[in-house]
Amino acid sequence: MRAATILSQEGLPIASALPHDVDETQLAALTASILCTAEKASLQMRAGDLEQVYIQGSDRNLLVLTVGQNAVLMISTNKNANIGLIFLNCRKICEKIALLV
Numbered sequence: 645m646r647a648a649t650i651l652s653q654e655g656l657p658i659a660s661a662l663p664h665d666v667d668e669t670q671l672a673a674l675t676a677s678i679l680c681t682a683e684k685a686s687l688q689m690r691a692g693d694l695e696q697v698y699i700q701g702s703d704r705n706l707l708v709l710t711v712g713q714n715a716v717l718m719i720s721t722n723k724n725a726n727i728g729l730i731f732l733n734c735r736k737i738c739e740k741i742a743l744l745v
Contacts, residue, residue: 645719645720645721645725645730646663646704646720646721646722647660647661647662647663647666647719647720648660648661648662648717648718648719648720649661649662649668649671649672649675649717649718649719650711650715650716650717650741650745651672651675651676651715651716651718652672652676652714652715652716653676653679653713653714653715653716654676655672655673655674655675655676655677656672657669657671657672658715658745671718675708675716675718676716678697678699678708679694679697679708679710679716682694682697682708693710694710695709695710696708696709696710696731696734697709698727701723702723703723704720704721704722704723705720705721705722705723705725705727706718706719706720706721707719707721707727707730707731707734709734709735709738710738711738711741711742711745712738712741712742712745714742714745715741715742715745717734717737717738717741719734
């Protein structure tokens with residue numbers, strides 16, 4: 645993992661471990677926007693409740709996962725990271741975070 649942030653569904657930062665050159669507030673707002681758009685697409689396609697969004701970039705991967713009804717976890721990984729293992733661990737982390745928020 646290269647970076648992580650927990651934010652509210654509304655896009656407000658709760659906690660983060662980000663590089664110094666990343667604006668926490670702007671990233672939280674952008675992540676909430678991505679999640680909102682993905683939720684609308686999921687509903688339109690009758691795919692059920694949205695659980696996660698995966699963005700594959702040329703250098704890094706971004707994962708956005710819902711944490712209960714109130715929060716979102718966004719992480720950034722290296723390009724060659726084992727995504728399956730990361731998703732598994734993130735789901736476990738999300739369950740623990742959901743108990744706190």
